[in-house]
Amino acid sequence: MNENITEGIPLTRVAAVQKKQWKSYETIRATVLPKQEKTIKLLIDGAGDFLCEQITGSFETLALSGAETVDNGVCSMRVRFEDVGGNRKLTNDFVPLNHILTPGRRKSNKVTVKPDTSPYPNAIFLPLDFELLILNKSSLSITVKNDSDVAQDWEMTFWGTQFKGSAKS
Amino acid sequence: MILNRTKKVFPYWHFHQFKEDAPRSIAKKHISFERRDGFWFLLKKLHVRVLPSDYDVVTPVYIQFEDVSESRVLDDTGNKNENEKLGTPAFLMNQNPMAQKSHVADDGFINYESNFAGIPAKRTRLFSDSAIYNLNLLIDNRESAEGTVVSAEVLAYGLYIPNGSDYQQGML
Numbered sequence: 108m109n110e111n112i113t114e115g116i117p118l119t120r121v122a123a124v125q126k127k128q129w130k131s132y133e134t135i136r137a138t139v140l141p142k143q144e145k146t147i148k149l150l151i152d153g154a155g156d157f158l159c160e161q162i163t164g165s166f167e168t169l170a171l172s173g174a175e176t177v178d179n180g181v182c183s184m185r186v187r188f189e190d191v192g193g194n195r196k197l198t199n200d201f202v203p204l205n206h207i208l209t210p211g212r213r214k215s216n217k218v219t220v221k222p223d224t225s226p227y228p229n230a231i232f233l234p235l236d237f238e239l240l241i242l243n244k245s246s247l248s249i250t251v252k253n254d255s256d257v258a259q260d261w262e263m264t265f266w267g268t269q270f271k272g273s274a275k276s
Numbered sequence: 277m278i279l280n281r282t283k284k285v286f287p288y289w290h291f292h293q294f295k296e297d298a299p300r301s302i303a304k305k306h307i308s309f310e311r312r313d314g315f316w317f318l319l320k321k322l323h324v325r326v327l328p329s330d331y332d333v334v335t336p337v338y339i340q341f342e343d344v345s346e347s348r349v350l351d352d353t354g355n356k357n358e359n360e361k362l363g364t365p366a367f368l369m370n371q372n373p374m375a376q377k378s379h380v381a382d383d384g385f386i387n388y389e390s391n392f393a394g395i396p397a398k399r400t401r402l403f404s405d406s407a408i409y410n411l412n413l414l415i416d417n418r419e420s421a422e423g424t425v426v427s428a429e430v431l432a433y434g435l436y437i438p439n440g441s442d443y444q445q446g447m448l
Contacts (some may be wrong), residue, residue, distance in 0.1 A: 179379075180390060182387055182390035199288075202289050203388070206291070235433075240285070254379065255379075
């Protein structure tokens, strides 16, 4: 591609590149039962490999207070990633979701105390780096541990480039 | 070709939670990255969260990193004549300065309040074959209130890349 910005990039060349690669994202979500772990897989099964570049996500911060479900703002979910295709662990330990996900904490409609006076999250959308090539028909394994007494939801979006074709072959 | 090289590269998160230390002291914590045969570790981001037990945002805690391999201090104050504080105020490097609540999980892990998203700072450092894969984190808690102890969490993000690679040419 032409790197001379004074001349610009010919759109015909951009169009040609876009036939082989385009910006894309993959979203995955799950509910984790109280005091349990849950593993789900982000499967890439499409036109080709997916080069993940960044990650965003959100999670609930629920707890039990007596018989009531409250949102106390404490992040009680942790995550571990594994690259299944490459057979590689991508974390040394479970990592608290509030370390790696933005916008991060979100308010929940599961709070049973009305009105819900839990604090608003000071959310900021700033995708964080997560650079991983996931080959076509391969997957990323995501294990989330929930330390809370309440079932909690999380969701993650993986931002990157979708390729037509695979480096596998 | 770029994809073929990229598939050998993989990201890694090193996470450590350091539990409370003695009050009014300087604690030295070791952060050890894992060596992997055939790979170097390219540290890209470093994220520190310091959590005083009094949950007070103005608690004066200072932190400093040391690069063990290079025997080098990575954070330094600009005004040593003004004080003898160690490193940088944690507030300036803290990703969640307002943590006011916590919960202890069944396995002893401490969950902290999360009202602010964490934004890791850029900390590029290549750990090659000859390097010691360690950083030290010093936590200066000497000025905090009586009885206040400090916990810390460190998250390092980086890439394992085949050793000898030229990162600029077709990695990520």
